[in-house]
């Protein structure tokens with residue numbers, strides 16, 4: 001346990017870059033592993049979650065390692081080319097790594113055992129097991145949780161799967177299973193979720209189509225058994241990591257920050273929309289595209305934020321950002337109502353509960369009504385002074401560190417070690433721009 005305390009500061013200021021996008025990093029390794037040839041990845045997030053995925057691929061015969069400049073090389077084995085794993089696949093805290101790999105393995109003729117840390121072992125895996133069993137894989141789990149065993153099928157059946165929940169991980173697991181399946185594998189989404197898998201598969205040469213249906217749902221289809229060609233991938237900075245220094249700047253009495261090279265995929269940018277509605281002025285400079293992903297440099301300054309209603313339809317585009325949005329809402333003038341957050345209960349922690357308890361510790365008035373989170377903004381500084389339990393959740397840890405930087409009194413968290421899963425140099429970067437974290 002690494003107790004950390006964040007002390008109030010007057011200024012957050014500077015020019016930074018944040019580490020590579022976690023979602024894109026997992027996908028670059030996984031798709032590179034089944035492409036033909038050597039994929040080079042620049043800016044891969046070297047956080048614990050992604051390193052667990054690399055290690056799991058290594059156990060299945062995929063040679064993947066960084067060079068002396070930090071660029072990663074993945075020697076792809078081609079579609080269906082993974083070998084029987086030599087060890088139990090321990091994905092640590094990484095839900096994305098676990099669920100995407102389960103999808104990929106579902107159509108390989110091998111048997112794998114998956115496990116993870118105490119947080120991952122509580123998270124539902126039946127949401128991916130259900131469609132993968134329809135394809136023909138056999139999965140034995142502990143009541144839908146890890147540890148679990150998956151035996152891939154040699155004779156996969158192409159399925160159409162209507163997703164009962166908005167989840168990019170479930171969609172990606174089905175599409176990755178579809179890679180080694182003859183015919184067309186497809187998924188419908190009632191609400192669009194991040195499309196990094198679709199964009200990256202297209203870049204590697206697969207045929208993936210997304211079509212809007214008359215009822216507003218989206219149909220994503222993949223033609224199976226494509227020949228994927230190795231790529232050079234530049235991973236953009238993670239908008240979900242940029243969110244922490246960005247909100248710290250908004251809340252700071254004298255804040256001014258530039259964050260270079262951040263992914264601004266519209267299916268990830270709900271937080272930017274919400275903060276703008278709350279009164280933030282966020283500028284997107286030099287818009288460009290990296291491997292099909294929109295990227296920009298972001299400039300932001302201190303702002304007087306006001307409470308808003310965040311509609312449930314927006315939740316999939318900012319699903320990882322509610323912890324830090326709740327902090328912004330706590331400092332805002334008026335009430336913020338975030339609607340439709342049932343998916344937050346099954347993240348790295350039960351985030352509805354951990355956010356609420358943490359805010360109460362810091363003197364903020366907050367309540368949960370059904371699946372909605374309501375934060376009554378302090379209209380300026382929050383009291384702070386709390387000791388927050390993070391429950392192995394990196395985003396809860398970082399959110400409350402940001403709260404401490406602008407509160408009246410310091411805020412402590414019980415354990416900062418989970419931060420390494422997604423933002424290994426968080427403390428250094430926050431200190432560089434003026435935060436005091438000990």
Ligand code: S3P
Nearest residue numbers: 023096166167168169170319320
């Ligand atoms: C992710 C999808 C989201 C998100 C997670 C990363 C991905 O999860 O919360 O951090 O990379 O596909 P769900 O698919 O459970 O919504």
